Each structure stands twice: as C-alpha cells, then as structure tokens.
Amino acid sequence: MPQRGEMSETIVRLEGVSKRYGAADAVRDVSLVVRRGEFVSLLGPSGCGKSTILRMIGGFEQPDAGAIEIDGADVVDVPPNRRPVNLVFQSYALFPHLSVFDNVAFGLRRKRLPRSEVGERTRRFLALAGLESFGDRYPAQLSGGQQQRVALARALVNQPKVLLLDEPLGALDLKLRKRMQVELKQLQREVGISFIYVTHDQDEALALSDRIAVMNQGTILQYDAGREIYDRPRTEFVANFLGEANVLRGRVLATGPAGIVEIAGKSMPATVDGARPGDAASVAIRPESLELRAEGADVLPCVVEDRVFLGSSFVVYLRTAAGEPLMLRGFDRRQLDGLRTGEAVGVTWRADLAHVVAP
Amino acid sequence: MTAAAAMAPGRRRRGVLRETWPLLPAMVLLLLVFVLPLLLILPESFTVDGKPTLAVYESIVGDGYYWSVIGRSFWISILSTLVCLVLGFPVAYYLVRLVAPSRKRWVYMIVIAPLFTSAVIRSLAWLVILGRRGIVNEGLLGLGLIDAPLRLLYNETAVVTGLVYIMIPFMVLTIAAVLENVDGSLEEAARDLGAGAFGTFCRVTFPLTLPGVLAGSFLVFALCLSSYVTPALLGGGRNKVMAMLIFEQFMRVFNWPLGAGIACVLLAVTLLIIWGYNRVLSRRAVGSRGEGEAML
Numbered sequence: 001m002p003q004r005g006e007m008s009e010t011i012v013r014l015e016g017v018s019k020r021y022g023a024a025d026a027v028r029d030v031s032l033v034v035r036r037g038e039f040v041s042l043l044g045p046s047g048c049g050k051s052t053i054l055r056m057i058g059g060f061e062q063p064d065a066g067a068i069e070i071d072g073a074d075v076v077d078v079p080p081n082r083r084p085v086n087l088v089f090q091s092y093a094l095f096p097h098l099s100v101f102d103n104v105a106f107g108l109r110r111k112r113l114p115r116s117e118v119g120e121r122t123r124r125f126l127a128l129a130g131l132e133s134f135g136d137r138y139p140a141q142l143s144g145g146q147q148q149r150v151a152l153a154r155a156l157v158n159q160p161k162v163l164l165l166d167e168p169l170g171a172l173d174l175k176l177r178k179r180m181q182v183e184l185k186q187l188q189r190e191v192g193i194s195f196i197y198v199t200h201d202q203d204e205a206l207a208l209s210d211r212i213a214v215m216n217q218g219t220i221l222q223y224d225a226g227r228e229i230y231d232r233p234r235t236e237f238v239a240n241f242l243g244e245a246n247v248l249r250g251r252v253l254a255t256g257p258a259g260i261v262e263i264a265g266k267s268m269p270a271t272v273d274g275a276r277p278g279d280a281a282s283v284a285i286r287p288e289s290l291e292l293r294a295e296g297a298d299v300l301p302c303v304v305e306d307r308v309f310l311g312s313s314f315v316v317y318l319r320t321a322a323g324e325p326l327m328l329r330g331f332d333r334r335q336l337d338g339l340r341t342g343e344a345v346g347v348t349w350r351a352d353l354a355h356v357v358a359p
Numbered sequence: 360m361t362a363a364a365a366m367a368p369g370r371r372r373r374g375v376l377r378e379t380w381p382l383l384p385a386m387v388l389l390l391l392v393f394v395l396p397l398l399l400i401l402p403e404s405f406t407v408d409g410k411p412t413l414a415v416y417e418s419i420v421g422d423g424y425y426w427s428v429i430g431r432s433f434w435i436s437i438l439s440t441l442v443c444l445v446l447g448f449p450v451a452y453y454l455v456r457l458v459a460p461s462r463k464r465w466v467y468m469i470v471i472a473p474l475f476t477s478a479v480i481r482s483l484a485w486l487v488i489l490g491r492r493g494i495v496n497e498g499l500l501g502l503g504l505i506d507a508p509l510r511l512l513y514n515e516t517a518v519v520t521g522l523v524y525i526m527i528p529f530m531v532l533t534i535a536a537v538l539e540n541v542d543g544s545l546e547e548a549a550r551d552l553g554a555g556a557f558g559t560f561c562r563v564t565f566p567l568t569l570p571g572v573l574a575g576s577f578l579v580f581a582l583c584l585s586s587y588v589t590p591a592l593l594g595g596g597r598n599k600v601m602a603m604l605i606f607e608q609f610m611r612v613f614n615w616p617l618g619a620g621i622a623c624v625l626l627a628v629t630l631l632i633i634w635g636y637n638r639v640l641s642r643r644a645v646g647s648r649g650e651g652e653a654m655l
Contacts, residue, residue, distance in 0.1 A: 056550060059550075059551075060547055060551075062552075079555075080547070080550040081550045081551070081552075081553045081554055081555055082553075085550055086552065087548075089544050089547070089548060089550045091542060091544055091548065093542060093544040094548075095543050095549075095563060095567075096545075096567070097566050097567055106549070106552045106554075106562075107552035107553050110552060110553035110554050110558065111472075111553060137505060154552070155551075156551075158552065158553070179552070206518035255477070301633050
C-alpha cells in the first residue's frame with residue numbers, strides 16, 4: 001500500500017475492481033492508478049463500464065470485488081458524503097430550488113464552515129467560473145454552458161482530492177463543447193486537482209488528457225498517454241476507437257521493429273512484437289501514414305474507389321487486390337487532383353507506422 | 360420575422376377556442392351540476408319565509424354549537440391530513456425510489472386497490488374491526504390484556520382512523536407523481552456534496568416534492584372536510600361534522616335556509632384555502648421551474 005500524504009504520487013488506485021448487474025459484467029477486474037494532478041480520461045463506447053467505474057470512485061456503486069483507494073485510504077465502505085471526491089454529473093444535477101450561489105455554497109455549508117468563509121470561497125469560485133453576476137439567478141434561468149460552469153464551480157469549491165466528471169460536455173453543442181474543453185483544461189491546471197473524465201468522444205479525450213484508459217466491455221484495453229496509444233495501439237478495437245485505422249490481415253515473415261508481414265502476396269513493412277514468423281496477424285496503419293507509390297516489392301496494389309475533398313485534407317478510399325478496404329488521408333491537393341476513380345495505384349508505409357495488433 | 364409578427368395577432372384570436380375546446384364538455388357538466396345548484400342554494404340561505412334576511416348567518420355565528428361543529432370538522436380534517444402525510448410520504452418514496460422496477464406495478468396496485476371499493480363498505484369494515492365485539496377487542500380480551508371491551512368507536516379517533524385509511528391513496532399517488540419527476544441524480548449530488556441521508560431529504564428531496572405534498576394535503580383535506588359517510592358511521596351522533604349537519608338540515612329537519620347557510624360557509628372556507636394554497640405555490644414556483652403551478 002502506498003504511503004499516505006505528500007510522499008505518495010498516487011491519488012486514486014483501483015485494484016482488481018469488478019461489478020456485476022444481474023448476470024452481466026459491467027466492470028471486470030479493472031486496475032487503474034491516477035497520479036496527483038493528473039488528467040485521466042476513461043474512453044469507450046456506451047455501456048463499456050466507464051461511468052460505473054466513476055460512480056464506484058464517487059461511492060454511488062459498490063464494487064463486488066477489488067479495492068478502491070483514494071489518497072492511500074481504502075474507501076470501499078465510505079459513503080459518498082464522506083469521500084474526498086466530487087462528481088460533476090452528466091445532467092449537471094443543479095438544485096432547481098436553490099440559487100446559483102446556494103448551489104455552489106451547498107458543499108461548504110454541509111461542512112459547517114463559518115458564514116464569512118462560505119461567502120468568500122463561493123464568490124471566489126463563482127468568479128473562477130466567470131459567474132460573478134449570476135449568483136442570484138436560478139439554474140433554469142441559465143444557458144447550458146452556464147449551467148455547466150455552475151456544476152463545475154459547485155464541485156471544485158469543496159477542493160476535492162479528485163474531481164470526477166461524467167461526460168460533462170455531452171449536452172452542449174459542438175462549438176461550445178470545443179470552447180469548454182479549453183476552459184476545462186485551463187481550470188484543471190489552475191486548481192491542480194486530479195480529474196477523472198468519462199467520455200466517448202476520442203477528440204475530447206485526446207485534447208484534454210495526460211493519460212487515456214481505452215475501455216470496452218468492462219475492461220481497460222490500454223492505458224497510456226494519448227499520443228502513445230495513437231501511435232502504438234495494442235488491439236484492433238483501440239486502433240479503431242482512438243482515431244481511424246486501416247486494419248489488414250496477413251502472415252508474419254519477420255519480427256522486430258523492422259519486421260515484415262505478407263499481405264496479399266506482398267512483403268509489407270511493420271513493427272512486429274508479440275508474434276512469431278508464420279503467425280496470422282492484423283496490421284493497423286493510420287490513414288495519414290499511407291503513401292502512394294508506383295511500384296516495388298513493398299507496394300500494395302490497389303484500386304481508387306472514391307475521393308473526398310475535406311477542406312484542409314482529403315481522403316481517398318482504396319481497395320486492395322484481396323478486397324480489403326483502405327483509407328488514405330493526404331494534405332497535398334495536387335496529389336488528389338492526379339487521381340481518378342477506378343485508377344490502379346500502389347500504397348506503402350513505413351515500418352514504424354504500422355503495428356501488429358491483437359484482434 | 361416580420362411575416363410571423365404580422366400573423367401572430369390573428370392566430371392568437373382564433374387560438375382561444377382552438378386551445379380550449381377540449382374543456383367544453385367538462386365545463387358544461389360542471390356548470391349544470393355544480394355551479395347552478397350552488398347559485399340556487401345561495402339565495403336560499405338569505406331567505407326565510409320568503410323575506411330576505413341575514414338571520415341564518417346570525418344564528419350560525421351566534422350559536423356556539425355550530426362553532427363546535429365547524430371546529431371539529433377542521434380539527435378532524437387537519438389531523439387526518441397530517442397523519443396521511445406522515446404515513447403516505449414514506450410509501451411514495453418507497454414507490455418511486457426504492458422498489459424494484461419489476462415490483463413497482465404491484466405496489467401501485469396495492470395502493471390503488473382500496474379505491475375500487477365504496478367508502479361505505481370500507482367504513483363499515485372499521486365497525487367490524489373496532490366494534491365492542493370487534494376484532495381488536497376480541498383479540499385484546501383473548502390475550503387477557505383487558506378485562507372489558509374498549510370503547511373504540513364513535514369518537515374522533517375512530518373518524519380520523521377511517522378517514523386516513525380512505526384518503527391515504529390520494530396522498531401517496533399525488534406525492535409519488537411529483538417525486539417521479541425529481542431527478543434522482545439531485546439526491547446523489549447532495550450526497551456527493553457532503554449531505555447525509557437525512558440532510559439530503561431535508562434540503563433536496565422534501566423541498567422539491569413540496570408541490571406534491573401541498574397538492575396531496577389540499578386534496579385530502581378537502582375530501583375530509585366534505586366527507587359524510589365515514590364520520591357518520593364511525594363518529595356517531597355526538598361527533599357531528601359539517602357535512603352531517605348540512606345533510607340533517609336538508610333531509611331530516613327540512614330547514615333549507617340553515618342547511619344552505621352551513622353549506623355556503625363550508626364552501627367559502629374551502630375557497631379561502633384554495634386561494635391561500637395557490638399563493639403559497641406560486642411563490643415557491645419561482646425557483647422550481649413552475650412545477651408547483653403545474654399541479655393545479
């Protein structure tokens with residue numbers, strides 16, 4: 001068990017946590033460490049168990065097995081009102097019968113702080129959220145973005161050791177969501193509190209997080225910095241969920257960082273570890289890592305099926321001789337202009353940009 | 360924008376009937392069977408022997424007997440309403456927040472089931488339970504806890520017991536309907552912000568359910584105040600309430616002016632309560648997105 005107090009770098013630790021609902025596994029044997037001051041995202045499709053993990057840390061669900069520690073203390077039997085964490089609900093859950101000021105002051109008043117301190121801290125956090133002049137309003141009189149800020153201020157004013165956020169930007173429109181992402185990241189740096197952020201939006205996770213835990217079907221598939229996961233996805237699901245990926249089937253010929261995988265009769269370069277020569281393998285390549293090349297031993301012949309202009313970039317849909325679809329993303333418009341639908345082209349890639357992934 | 364603005368007044372004028380036509384059948388019925396009889400009764404109470412007079416109201420106000428009946432009616436109604444609230448709120452909470460979804464339908468059925476039986480039968484049932492040789496007395500005698508049968512009937516306690524039993528579904532259903540619309544995550548948010556179970560109830564659950572509490576209390580109170588069968592059967596002749604008095608004046612004594620006078624007093628008091636209740640609700644509704652107003 002890590003030491004308590006300033007010495008330990010770990011603020012939240014989950015060890016072998018499982019949760020069942022009836023016959024279904026919501027969360028299966030999940031272990032997770034969040035460091036002090038870190039912004040961690042739980043990323044996955046709906047129903048993958050990410051919200052259940054958040055609710056277990058908050059104290060609203062009991063794990064069936066495993067341990068949950070916050071700042072070195074086991075909290076499994078501690079009720080939500082006595083845990084040093086706060087949760088920002090997806091619906092914000094602002095108290096409709098209380099003013100914005102009373103909403104934000106709610107937690108401080110439950111701690112029986114002196115009136116002057118409650119007033120001072122509430123006003124400070126209202127200001128932090130840009131809501132100085134909204135204290136007397138009621139939640140129903142605020143816009144979605146303003147309600148979101150009240151929810152954040154109401155949680156942060158308690159200075160929790162960890163702030164839990166359950167898809168807090170989900171109800172906002174795209175433009176506002178992008179702006180709130182920036183604000184949220186700034187706010188997190190300012191207060192220096194660890195954030196655990198649940199989302200199904202990969203862009204949001206990439207933009208905000210120090211580390212991302214990609215989840216599916218109740219387990220964490222990969223937990224690392226967003227860039228690391230993007231560059232080296234370990235499974236096909238991760239490759240497809242975080243960004244876009246081409247996944248091609250083949251057979252391993254040579255292993256190592258400059259390995260070779262036979263795809264549609266061609267010897268294609270790839271980083272191969274965890275597989276032996278002769279094994280069947282799936283290779284994941286990002287669309288922007290594909291290069292067009294006329295001919296060669298490591299060039300995969302394809303046919304252009306469609307070309308789509310997207311403004312700053314373009315996408316070419318290809319099909320290999322084996323009938324597998326490929327997607328190429330490029331940025332040089334002259335390249336796009338030279339391509340015709342139905343035209344035969346060749347693609348290749350660098351070994352360090354193609355990875356063998358588990359199914 | 361300008362086209363829409365130009366169209367608006369015409370649409371609004373036609374809209375009055377377009378929006379209110381579903382009310383017409385019920386309005387006609389209410390006019391015929393409620394408002395009209397009331398308008399017929401009102402002059403009755405100001406007329407004795409064909410001459411206009413305030414004698415009826417003078418005698419109601421001047422006679423301590425009427426005051427005692429009015430007082431008893433209110434006391435019994437208020438007490439029954441409070442007991443209904445205290446017993447009914449936890450049931451509503453259980454129904455909305457705690458019971459397994461698969462069993463919810465059955466609990467609702469149990470709450471509603473008594474409403475399928477007439478109040479006469481349900482009041483008579485209490486005679487069987489509370490009578491001299493009723494279940495309670497026989498049981499206590501059999502256990503040797505008492506030597507002689509207790510006098511459980513024909514007092515205010517028996518009336519309140521019967522009224523609570525009959526009215527409690529209205530309280531439960533009204534509160535449950537409002538509680539159903541209170542987002543459960545609000546209660547979780549209160550816990551998350553450091554409130555205990557009791558604090559969460561006092562500061563979040565109860566205030567947000569208040570429109571339901573007020574509506575349910577008002578409904579039960581009005582039904583209690585105007586109930587006749589239960590007080591008549593369980594209260595006996597010595598514990599008269601206003602409804603019994605009115606019935607007596609009209610049907611037994613044939614003193615229509617007095618009966619009409621008492622009826623008008625009862626109506627006036629009831630209207631006064633509706634008015635006060637609306638004032639309380641509209642003041643509360645400011646903070647709670649008008650949920651309170653939606654109740655009436």
